[in-house]
Amino acid sequence: MQLALFIIFGALALGGALNLLFQRHPINSALSLVVVMMSLAVLYWSLGAEFLAAAQVIVYSGAIMVLFVFVIMLLNAGEEEHTTGSRAAYTVGIPGAAAIFCLLSFVFLSERNALSTSAIGGDLGNGVDNIAAVSAMLFTKQLLPFEVTSILILVAILGAVVLARKEL
Amino acid sequence: MVPTAYYLILAAMLFSIGIGAFLIKRNVITIFISIELMLNAVNLTFVAFAHMWHQVNGQIFVFFVMVVAAAEAAVGLAIIISIFRTRRTLNVDEINLMKS
Structure with missing residues (x-):
């Protein structure tokens, strides 16, 4: 399944x-x-x-x-127009991305027994459902980061409004 | 029963495709979309490891990544609109004010 x-x-x-x-x-x-x-x-x-x-x-x-x-x-x-783009992206970037993928796959496959199924x-162990566990963690241990994200969102809203204004 | 390694390899594939799209694409919106793809790939890794360790911390981290991605999308798209208004183009090859 x-x-x-x-x-x-x-x-x-x-x-x-x-x-x-x-x-x-x-x-x-x-x-x-x-x-x-x-x-x-x-x-x-x-x-x-x-x-x-x-x-x-x-x-x-x-x-x-x-x-x-x-x-x-x-x-x-x-x-998008068909431009040649930057040559460094093609010569270094694409093999680099392939190399990152090969490295990650090699590590994951060689450690697959330790990673279990x-x-x-x-x-989660003690019989709680996922959303209860997430919210218990979020509103007790992680309360300060949670509140900081609300400030982050506020700053992002203000920044988006300022940046997208007509006269910049 | 699926080995956790398969989920991680799927995430690695998505991340590498995101890197490739980031480098090949010439449209600034598409580049931004490929950044979102990379964030999603990392989120899949977090969820797979959270499931593997029977811990909820990884899911909390994914929640914060989602919040930051939403803020980043709002600000980034505002910057793109602002760039388009002044330069009349979305091609990254022509947006080279800081290059020369």
């Missing part, structure tokens, strides 16, 4: 990411990122993070991607 979920939605996420890479129009890239985010929400759910699965759908594919699509439509962004759903 979990293997089937992982294969289906992992392949969907990977296909969406590759589509993001190969599409030339920004709106196609944005919509394929929505596919990636929805598949990742299913994977989060299968890993026992129900709260994060819901937050992924609401915050990422709901709020952030709508913002992206609004800006793409507002600026009337067309297909994961059953479907959460098992």
Whole structure:
């Protein structure tokens, strides 16, 4: 069951990411990122993070991607021109990205026995559900960082309003 | 039962694709989208490790990453709108004020 979920939605996420890479129009890239985010929400759910699965759908594919699509439509962004780009990106960057992937895969595969397997759903131990555990941690131990994020959001709102004003 | 390593390798694949898109793409909005893809890949790693250790700390971290990503998207898109207003272009090759 979990293997089937992982294969289906992992392949969907990977296909969406590759589509993001190969599409030339920004709106196609944005919509394929929505596919990636929805598949990742299913994977989060299968890993026992129900709260994060819901937050992924609401915050990422709901709020952030709508913002992206609004800006793409507002600026009337067309297909990107086919430029040569920077040569360093092609000669160093792409092999570098491949090398990072190979290194990470090598480490994960060589340590796969230590990493163990994961059953479907959460098992946090003492019989609490995921959202209770998250909120208990968030509102007791992590209360100060949680409050600081609200200030961060406030500053971001003010910054966005100031930056997007007409006369800058 | 899926090995945790598979989730981590999927996250590594998404992250590498994000790096590739970041380097290849010439549109500033698409570059921003590939940054979001990389953040999502890292979030998957956090959730996989949180599940592996039966701890909730990794999920808290993902929550904070989401908050920071939302703030970053708002400010970044405002900067993109501001750039488009003054330069009339979204091509990063033509946005080279700080280069020369």
